[in-house]
Amino acid sequence: MSVSTVTHLNFRGDAGAALGFYRSVFGGDAVVITYKDAGNVHDPAEADQVMWGQVAAPSGFRVMAYDVPSHTPWDQGQNAFFVSLRGDTAEEVTAYWEKLADGATVLQPLAPAQWAPLYGMLKDRFGVTWVVDVVSEYASA
Known part of the structure; x- marks a missing residue:
């Protein structure tokens, strides 16, 4: 049995752009599922935001991200993580x-x-x- 951890980043509307940027840095494949794709739209203005996304590169680099919906409290904070x-x-x-x-x-x-x-x-x-x-x-x- 094995286990791995992956950094999961939370954004408010920037997750798709961030995943695209990290893919341009590290290469690999990006997978993005929007709230619309998943049939989980609470606010039509957020339908195309990321509900689940990941970049996975052959080097082993992995990062996940999503857009926190506006009805959910979120604060990026100061130095919450590196x-x-x-x-x-x-x-x-x-x-x-x-x-x-x-x-x-x-x-x-x-x-x-x-x-x-x-x-x-x-x-x-x-x-x-x-x-x-x-x-x-x-x-x-």
Whole structure:
């Protein structure tokens, strides 16, 4: 038996655009089911919003997202979560960083850190904070 976890991002009307953006960064396939597709429309203005969506890439990257309906309370909050993106090489991580940085606010530039060959943090154009680094061995004191 095995189990896996996938980051599930909640939006208010931006889930489709966010999934399209993440697909452009990581590649793979996007699946989007709207409220209309599922026959679950409570507000006609939200019929084409995402009820369930996912991007799955051959690299193993997975992210899910949906649009919280207007009749449901939602607050993105401050620092409610970070998405951690870890890669094996500087080249791999830098390529993702450059794409994620399009329209983002860089909180910590991608650069060498005491604990990793490369580390950086940014808030993408959808308000999602990404912590990006190159995996390194942990040496306990």
